[in-house]
Amino acid sequence: TQAFLNKYAFTNEDLSILLGLNSRSTDDVHVFNNKVIERDITCKNGYIHILQSVLIPPTNMAQYIQDNHGTDATKSTKTFSKLLDRFCAPYFDPASTLQYRQLQPLFTDSIFMKRYFASNGGKTTLPNNQTAPNLLSYDPGWNSYKTTAIESDMAAMFVPSDAAMENYFNSGVGAILKSRFGSWEGIPDNIILPFIKRHMRTSLIESVPSRFSKMVDAENYALPVEKSHIEKTYTAVNGEVYVTNEVYPPVDYISVYSPVLLSENSKVMNWAINISEKSVDGTLFQFYKLYLNSLVSKYSLFIPTDDYFDTYIDPIAYGQDVPAVLKFKYIDKTSSVTAYVYKLDKSTGTIMDEMPIDSINSIAFPNFIKNRLWNILDSHIVVGDVETGAGYYITKANDLIKVSGSGASIQVQGGGDIDKGVSCTVDKVFEQYNGSTYFLNKPIQPALKSVYKVLSSDSEHFGKFFELLNGVPDTCINQIFAQQGVDFRIKFFNAFRYTVYAPTDAAIDAAISSGKIKSWDEIYAISDPAQKSYEINRMIRILKYHFQDNAVFANQVVNKQYQSATIKNDNNATRFGTSKNKYYKIGVVGDGTTLTLTMDNNSGEPVKVAKVVTDNGMYNIVVKDYIFAKLPTLYKNVDGTGALTGSLFNTSTITTSASAVIHQIDNVLTFE
Secondary structure (H helix, E strand, C coil): HHHHHHHHCCCHHHHHHCCCCCCCCCCCCCCCEEEEEEEEEEECEEEEEEEEECCCCCHHHHHHHHHCCCCCCCCCCCCHHHHHHHHHHEEEEEEHHHHHHHCCCCCCCCCCEEEEECCCCECCCCCCEEEECCCEECCCCCCCCCCCCCCCCEEEEEEHHHHHHHHCCCCCCHHHHHHCCCCCCHCHHHHHHHHHCCCCEEECCCHHHHHHHHHHHHCEEEEECCHHHHHEEEEECCCCEEEEEECCCCCCCCCCCCCHHHHCCCHHHHHHHHCCCECCCCCCCCHHHHHCCCCCCEEEEEEEHHCCCEEEEEEHHHHHCEEEEEEEEEEEECEEEEEEEEEECCCCECCCCCCCCEECCCCCCCCHHHHHHHHHHHHCEEEECCCCCEEEEECCCCCEEEEEECHCCCEEEEEHHHCCCCCCEEEEEEEECEEEEECCCCCCCCCCHHHHHHHHHCCHHHHHHHHHHHHCCCCCCCCCCEECEEEEECCCCCCCCCEEECHHHHHHHHHHHHCCCHHHHHHHHCCCCHHHHHHHHHEEEEEEEEEEEEECCCCCEEEEEEEEEECCCCCCCCCCCCCCCCCCEEEHHHHHHCEEEECCCCCCCCCEEECCCCCCCCCCCEEEEECCCCCHHEEEECCCCCCCCCHHHHHCCCCEEEEEEEECCCCCCCCC
């Protein structure tokens, strides 16, 4: 009726597509597509409506999809029907059996009803009373379909034709499915389930053609159906069936996560991505799956395949007396991940023994495996494109990685890889809707050396700068270094990325000789306590001015001002207009070959600059400062040795980290 159409904002075009009614008048009434030609004939016990033709009860959606076979592949739905029928079984129906026996006394058999496994209107247990592992949104064979909504409604299904299914399976993203499983029949139930559910709609009112542009699926992702996609329709007793010339794959199939889900050789990372967390209201959600399925962002996702997941150097063990490598393996029988622990020769970077000294599985120690794999995962996700030619990119973990080449020729290096002179190579590239997924021949190894380690172990190049950093009195609150991570970390670093500018020994000598800075010996020799305190604080502020927010590389094209780690405490006007209680800035200009730094000294004074030194290789040195839940010495070693009161290694936790790039410069930076 027109009242119904007005209430639910159905258009004449909607009815034309749904029922084939092309010449409907405003006061027309239809039962399905059968027109009432004479209505409201009053009788003593009711009303009679005369129809244009015999009313044949329609079948339900599941039955129509199953029966819709024909020679025209653009309109038949045999392929989808076979997938749908995986989620059904025959169930004994005692009421129908009894009723039929009353009509047919000689009947002694039993009647079974075909029921679908579904969360609404369907069966949630198998015929053997075990819980059904995979549930549809609703039972498409449920004649009396209803929802929990106050308003009555029907369901809707967008069912790709056989031709659409065949085309999808042989091109684009669907080809990944074919490569992995060979045929539609070969796809496991748990993987095909989201595909089917994506094509099922719980509300016909919200699924009419005039609302196609607003449709979203159960996970709030757009369902891109267009009117031109509809080949034919059928109004079933419990909903509308749209036969389409397009397939609408779930986000799991089109995002950068898709190759991980569908590959036989990425089970470890797939397991990690599907780990659930609990929200504040107790709801479980899979953070990384949601994150990587976001279609508003572009990602570069690096996945070390299972065959090569055996060279991860654990940073906590690296900071202990017995360093170790973890080899991760997915165990099919238990659907879990085990980390096998091997001793590492730190000097050569090789495994010392062929046999593992321990194994840590995700069933007994879920927090350990989750902590390490999520740390690895963060180090393998880059927001954005890594084939822009920039050279260095920042991961979700704030790790700095070096990328060269493009496509299948890409080579990737973390800070640890650069230090060893090795690279990760790409085995396969998948171009997805929201970015690219790269399968690697090894995990990207983040830097294992801290700022402290690099500066303290190279006295030839960084000796005098390290002496200044390490010379801060122990009694001073504003320390540069703090014992944490593998050895020591920069105390004022957060979970971010930074640049450290280390003046040459010659530059420091020149600064001391000119009186720009004092040596610690000179400061300690001051007898006036107030003056000594002032000079100590001044030195710390100058040293912290050599630490900059954001990582900038020597070969980068850049022209920006970045914050340092020193706060301005006066009202003097500066070159970059820094206000009191704000961080002094460093002007950084790079043309791809040279990097020049301009200091934020007082306005009106001569410009002070420093240049990155590139003729001795002391630039673009990638480092990482970790923070662990405890100092490495407070955990037992991987072989059980170590402090008697130490916690077991399999309880250790990586909390967070900061990355930095170190450059040597030819002048001491100062804001004075």
